[in-house]
Amino acid sequence: MPKDIQRVLLDLVRNCLVQLGWWEYLREELSLERPTDNRFGDFTTNLALKLSKLLKRPPATIAAELVNSLQKQIAESELQYLIAQVKVEGAGFINFYLKEDYFYEQLRTIITLGQQALRSDIGSSRKVLIEFVSANPTGALSVAHARQAAVGDCLARVLAFVGFEVKREYYLNDEGNQINILGASVGLRLKELQGEKVEFPEHYYQGDYIYDIARVAQDRKISLADLGDFAADYILKIIKQELNDFGVNFDFWYSQKQLAKSGKIEEAFSRLKEKGYLYEKEGALWFKSTVLGDDKDRVIIKSDGNQTYLAPDIAYHEDKFTRGFDWLINLWGPDHHGYIQRIKAAIQAFGHAPEDLDVIIVQLATIFRNGQPVQMSTRRGQYITLREVLEEVGVDAARFFFLMRRTSSHLDFDLEVAKKQSAENPVFYVQYAYARICSILRSSQIQIRDDLDLTVLKEKEELDLIKKMLGLATTLNICRITVDPYMLTVYLQELSESFHKFYDLHRVLDQDLSLTAARLALIKGVKIILACGLELLGITQPEKM
């Protein structure tokens, strides 16, 4: 029994196209999809509709010829034991209906191999670096960072699961203006603690945590010049702890300070200069990014001799490629969207393709409390932090909620809803399905044997459930293509729904022992898929709730 039926069917279709002499027309466009609605078979293709235009013939006759050829080939091969029928439906779609045995075998594979049966090698070990969060170590992580953390980590898990070699990286902005201001802020608070009357500038860091750092700095007798680094270290420890508590762990913490010391920035500049991408104007050094798609050229060394933030970023991204990664994914906040063209221009200047870098703009999440939006202000330190969200709703609900909407869309996160233990709260709906399965499995003594007869699973809800289970692979593939993991949350809700429907109509623990055994196998399969999906989201799988 072939594991990848889709590939087998594609080969079959290709053979027919070659035989009919139509292959030349659409080799690039050949596709085979799983219909979203299983009314239309288990696989469908629209290629007769596509061919209709190219051959200038009605789609129905093309589809009929194709189906004729397909049926002949199927009848002559092993596929006759797999495919129930192929037929033309609707406007000219060709739909494949698989035999139930196929689904039973797939279910058997899942329950015997577990998650191994679900992994794929689509990524073919391509090395991908996902950079996300990368918040300046000048304050606690905000909700915006929290969403990025959830999305980035989940995306990393999904890509690793489908065969990529994935590393997570946090770019650490540990020097520069913001760190200087941080140090100065702590310095002023320190003086204040020592009884001095101070004028505290508006643009300094206002949060109470600055006092905490000042007290520690005072105890340890940190010198004024080192306050910035000390404070950044102090805050970084907090950030790392928060991310760890959120289940997000980075492989690399890439220090901007180290980058500056390494000489890689100057090296990058000289390479750009050789290629003719740099010029001087009005006392500043400019990067000629317009020739690579940007709307204006960008300053990289200001007229006062200091670098702009673009300078290290150019070197940083080139260094990512030098380190051996061939696909870069950056998650940025919406305030950076104008920055995408610049950095894409930069990687192109070094000879990389623009599509080797995907910049995903993670839109903001607005926190609601009792239906009222909570305003945020980073400087005042009055924003809601990741820590507060975790303390209020827990890791599972927080992760699920941050992943529930398309990453490029705004997200409303109501803390009260996330705390509810009801159907309004989707994470509970999914976990409830899991716990319910565990409960049933606990209450049965029947062993699920490998050679178990699954053909007794004939009810519509049973077959629907198996088909839904097999949809995980498609879902993960969509996540990969769209570079967005949110579809997984939708899928898990749908799978849970299919399970609840099945459960409501059919008893698992039945008088008929062979039926009971088969149904136990069925729900064990659902359990494996749910566990897999929840794990990819970074959410626990409670056996009891």
Place this chain on the structure above:
RNA sequence: GCCCCUGUAGCGCAAUGGAUAGCGCACUAGCCUCCGGAGCUAGUGGUACAGGUUCGACUCCUGUCAGGGGCACCA
């Protein structure tokens, strides 16, 4: 002014260019002697507007309207 995101049922959202646009909340009517009712079944109700591309558009393009966010030799 320019750029990004979003307009789908009373509310919150879903639908890798595909066939009869799905789900939750709310509302209405039902389902527990039985594996977890935190569940299930049925009903009400919808693609902002105007064009275009396509065999086919919630989806892509143009414009209009509405909401949110962003546009430094700041990071």
